[in-house]
Amino acid sequence: MDVVGQSDIQDRPDIIARIFHIKVHAFITFLKEDKTFGEVDAYLYTIEFQKRGLPHCHTLLWVTSPFKIRDAEDVDKYITAELPDFASEPALYRMVTTCMLHGPCGLLNVRAPCMQDMKCTKHFPRPFVSSTTFDENGYVRYRRRQGSYHTLGNGITIDNGYVVPYNKCLCSRFDAHINVEYCGWNMMIKYLFKYISKGVDRVRFTLQRSEIDCATSSSTTSNAVNEIKEFLDGRYICPHEASWRILNFPIHERHPTVQVLAVHLEGMQTTIFKENARLDTIIDIPTFGVTTLTEWFRNNQADTRGVNLTYTDYPSIYRWDTTAKAWIHRAITTKRTNTTIGRLAYVxxxxxELFYLRILLSHQKGCRSFSDIKTVHGRTYSSFCDTCEVLGLTGDDREWLRAFDEAASWATAAELRSLF
Incomplete structure (x- = not known):
């Protein structure tokens, strides 16, 4: 048996990745079976690796309606930000004082890594609060009462102001640092973008000649400058993340049994279907298969006011109702007052064929079906590519020039090189 000690963390990233993968699955399984926070409706987690060491997991958990937190008193049932009682909970006390204390920082240790301009960047120590409350922005202020103290090994005495919020059941079960926070809509959106969707670490560096090389080179020689070689932007992957990817472990995972999870962010609705759902069950959903394109077909059959418009021009006199999933005729459609611009997703x-379909949607008007898109002068062609050739949209590299012109307005240098 190969035992990994504290000094072997950097030497055996393969074992660390395997053990952490097992622990993550045990953690998610425990949340669903134990129902620590109630009946799990959905979950989403991502594994993050840092340059300095071990992987850690960021998890978002949704619970069913009966278990949702309605007021500040409900928060105390699941989250604690105070030192436990040593007499009644000695094991939990040992775990919290070992893994769930921040710092110390502030006046107790002005040289702590979190200190900047004589202030803690994590806002510790937190002020004492007699009861849990929500502030005006919807963020929770956990209960932190005075009277509980703990003395560290170096003789520094700390209080509840340095306790990181935790769940007693999870900390007792896994004996590890598990920070638990209640997420309202504001905090959940911040958490999604800050942690769940955060990209990997990157390193920016330059390659240039040394002064000695520059002095020995001839001043009359004109060397070509290769900006790509002189400026590089590269990802940093630590040994643990490399092992994780080699072992083909997932970086992200969501709840496999969620039927429909609608997340509204910035006016955008994303629907996630469960992976083990039957196909006929998904098809029976009323809104299944209803898109802006299919409703453009249907609306051209019922309303002739927009048959002279292409799909990209349709928003000029119609607007898309996300609730009804239908095109609604605008009340004001004059060119002087209407500034709506239709944009197709990049392909x-x-x-x-999808690329050629996108080209045709900017030229064909009043279509009532996919067959109409492939129809030119009464003749229906077998493919979108053939239709583009008949209309003169391809065959002379114009489609590639059009693709480059469009990508040049938003694509990065790496994406442009890949497109080329």
């Missing part, structure tokens, strides 16, 4: 030229 890479290697996508084949």
């Amino acid at each position: 890479h030229p290697t996508a084949g």
